[in-house]
Amino acid sequence: MLKALKLEPEKCTGCLQCEMACSYENTGAFNPARSRIKVFTFHEEGRFAPYTCTQCEEAWCMHACPVEAIVVDMATGAKNVLEDVCVGCKVCTIACPFGTVNYEQATGKVMKCDLCGGDPWCAKACPTGAITYVPADDTGMERMRAWAHQAPQGPASTNQPREKQVNVYMAGQQGSH
Amino acid sequence: MAWTGKVLRVNLSRGTAESEALNMQWASDYLGQRGLASKYLYEEIDPAIDALSPDNKLIMTTGPLTGTMASTGGRYSVVCKSPLTGAIACSNSGGFIGAEIKAAGWDMIIFEGKADAPVYLWLENETAELRSAKDLWGKTVWEADEMLHRMHQDPQIRIACVGRSAEAGNLYAAVVNDLHRAAGRSGVGTVMASKNLKAVVVRGTRGVGNIKDPMRFLQATEEGKKVLQESAVTGQGLPTYGTQVLMNVINEMGALPTRNMREVQFEGAHKISGEAMHEPREGDGRPNLTTNAACFACTIACGRISTVYKGHFTVENKPQYWGNSGGLEYEAAWALGTDTGVDDLDALTYVNFLCNEDGFDPISYGATVAAAMELFEMGVITTKDTGGIELKFGSAEALVAVTELTCRGEGFGKVLGLGSKRLCEKYGHPDLSMTVKGQEFPAYDPRGIQGMGLAYATSNRGACHLRGYTVASEVLGIPEKTDPLVSEGKPELVKAFQDATAAVDSSGLCVFTTFAWTLDDIAPQIDAACDGDWSSDKLLEVGERIWNLERDFNLRAGLTGKDDTLPKRLRKDAANVGPAKGLVNDLENMLPKYYEIRGWTPEGELTPETRQRFGI
Numbered sequence: 001m002l003k004a005l006k007l008e009p010e011k012c013t014g015c016l017q018c019e020m021a022c023s024y025e026n027t028g029a030f031n032p033a034r035s036r037i038k039v040f041t042f043h044e045e046g047r048f049a050p051y052t053c054t055q056c057e058e059a060w061c062m063h064a065c066p067v068e069a070i071v072v073d074m075a076t077g078a079k080n081v082l083e084d085v086c087v088g089c090k091v092c093t094i095a096c097p098f099g100t101v102n103y104e105q106a107t108g109k110v111m112k113c114d115l116c117g118g119d120p121w122c123a124k125a126c127p128t129g130a131i132t133y134v135p136a137d138d139t140g141m142e143r144m145r146a147w148a149h150q151a152p153q154g155p156a157s158t159n160q161p162r163e164k165q166v167n168v169y170m171a172g173q174q175g176s177h
Numbered sequence: 178m179a180w181t182g183k184v185l186r187v188n189l190s191r192g193t194a195e196s197e198a199l200n201m202q203w204a205s206d207y208l209g210q211r212g213l214a215s216k217y218l219y220e221e222i223d224p225a226i227d228a229l230s231p232d233n234k235l236i237m238t239t240g241p242l243t244g245t246m247a248s249t250g251g252r253y254s255v256v257c258k259s260p261l262t263g264a265i266a267c268s269n270s271g272g273f274i275g276a277e278i279k280a281a282g283w284d285m286i287i288f289e290g291k292a293d294a295p296v297y298l299w300l301e302n303e304t305a306e307l308r309s310a311k312d313l314w315g316k317t318v319w320e321a322d323e324m325l326h327r328m329h330q331d332p333q334i335r336i337a338c339v340g341r342s343a344e345a346g347n348l349y350a351a352v353v354n355d356l357h358r359a360a361g362r363s364g365v366g367t368v369m370a371s372k373n374l375k376a377v378v379v380r381g382t383r384g385v386g387n388i389k390d391p392m393r394f395l396q397a398t399e400e401g402k403k404v405l406q407e408s409a410v411t412g413q414g415l416p417t418y419g420t421q422v423l424m425n426v427i428n429e430m431g432a433l434p435t436r437n438m439r440e441v442q443f444e445g446a447h448k449i450s451g452e453a454m455h456e457p458r459e460g461d462g463r464p465n466l467t468t469n470a471a472c473f474a475c476t477i478a479c480g481r482i483s484t485v486y487k488g489h490f491t492v493e494n495k496p497q498y499w500g501n502s503g504g505l506e507y508e509a510a511w512a513l514g515t516d517t518g519v520d521d522l523d524a525l526t527y528v529n530f531l532c533n534e535d536g537f538d539p540i541s542y543g544a545t546v547a548a549a550m551e552l553f554e555m556g557v558i559t560t561k562d563t564g565g566i567e568l569k570f571g572s573a574e575a576l577v578a579v580t581e582l583t584c585r586g587e588g589f590g591k592v593l594g595l596g597s598k599r600l601c602e603k604y605g606h607p608d609l610s611m612t613v614k615g616q617e618f619p620a621y622d623p624r625g626i627q628g629m630g631l632a633y634a635t636s637n638r639g640a641c642h643l644r645g646y647t648v649a650s651e652v653l654g655i656p657e658k659t660d661p662l663v664s665e666g667k668p669e670l671v672k673a674f675q676d677a678t679a680a681v682d683s684s685g686l687c688v689f690t691t692f693a694w695t696l697d698d699i700a701p702q703i704d705a706a707c708d709g710d711w712s713s714d715k716l717l718e719v720g721e722r723i724w725n726l727e728r729d730f731n732l733r734a735g736l737t738g739k740d741d742t743l744p745k746r747l748r749k750d751a752a753n754v755g756p757a758k759g760l761v762n763d764l765e766n767m768l769p770k771y772y773e774i775r776g777w778t779p780e781g782e783l784t785p786e787t788r789q790r791f792g793i
Contacts, residue, residue: 031384
């Protein structure tokens, strides 16, 4: 069964353990600057949100690549960059609607999440469970459950707390995907 | 390795920035960060100089584990001679800039001399440039941060900056990084501003890759994280309530210094506690606290992110303060609140915002306001002095009014910027200054927590809770419980905490880990990362060496054993209520024993044997 990274911004504290784990796995150094997952801080709103490639089924980056340097890992569903083939033209970085493929000056190639071959280090490093690696079909299950929990239970339920809960939920949702 | 092996030496007088090799012998003897930078300062300046002269140096320093995956491995320190105390200053901060300096390839940055006109340092990996800060001078930390981000067009730069208070000569100004983390104590920001250095702007993309034994390091740090996760303090208490978890606890044990330390319990403590920050407030029904937040690499995440209610008198019509920013930590809530008798949570949060925005230590500031309030109550300070402000204990309005003046160093704010000692001397009541070596007390009353009295009196940077936090043992039972009301056995306890803390402060890790970690948890992480053998015993030896070096710096600066004392109030006026009722601090019986186990003379000087033992 395919698995996917599930990101829950409302659990993120902004510690960057995921960025260090990712960069260490991929470059051999603790180096957030070269991480393929990024944590964004929204200071005014007091929110943190991790963000990385969703591994689109019909991946724009893969289709856009003129030299077929981006290929599907059939075991994980990840779209992987073949560094030997990549010519650093950056067309994929334009094609990706989410911005999760990026050029790296250090290598002259592009880099993106490859799910660490099915054992993503970011998820292992996250201390709060904001990043988990779950069956791809189930990433929405907990959210569905949260909505279900808010469903009116009958005439006794009031509108006010319900609206409030929905707002809280929507705020948490914005940084995810 | 874990050290980058590189020091950036910036001479502000000449406008140069040069790379030099780190002294690896010193790294072996002093580890990094606090210890190593103190060694550089000790060797490079005459401790007797004027702290605000160009002869002083300012060192921004990381530890070997800064910038790594070790939990809390993001700390850095700012080290110089303090203008507040005349002693060595070493202020530690989290946030993200320490790791950024390390990722840029530097263990430390040494600033020398003084620039002719305001400058800032732009550091991008190997490239270091001094640039004009003409337009930044006169701006708050928050304004300057925004301007620098706009100028550099890079959201990923990290910034450490001084505010208007530092520029105006406030003696306890901080170096603020990442908007609301600070190297807060002892006036390190004042020294930075005295050099015409407004900010340090860093982008590091090299990372930290030279770990001695990477697999063992990952394993050791993973085990460390588990210990933090499983501890009730670091796994639950701190993430949920922050350091503010202590407000009600310390109040109940009658060790919460109140109204300039006249009293030991505060009737309003529960209104400004960590618990209160979670409660919906009047006005908008939201809690003061929005979320907790982590510094770089921290798996505890004790940081507070808060708002002030838009309709609160402090921020009404000031939309720039309606967003989230760094909320109240225990020390700030205590100093700004308990010590001044103010129990308005949102007012304290706003004042805390201002301390961050204009860069001054909320502990020293709150304690100085408290002293001024006592003098106002006595009629020694009047509205003539304050410019019409009724500076009464408990008045949130007065606190806010004088804070806004202190931000700019204007009017009575200029006087408050002198700190409690100079303020009380100016008005003829030096006994009312609650300070040691000129630095204000933090939030633990040494009548109700006896060991802290000795820790304060002997701290190498003046009164400070972070140099020997015996509260852990005396209150929380970590690593084992001792009776807070008893002075017996405390000299040994204080020494043990001081030495261990000096080592932790030199590693790049946060001292809050020691609520769960002992040196036995820390040593394997350092040992896997760093060249050499790093056992717990070696760390204790390094810690003790650092303590003696700092002490010797202070003695050479002109301090003596006579400065290892407490204000009369804490030695003569017994606690009036609570478990410590009837007690004063028993410093006079603890101090001689402490000198003895330190290997110092009865006058508090290092004996020749001690010097030889530590190579000082």
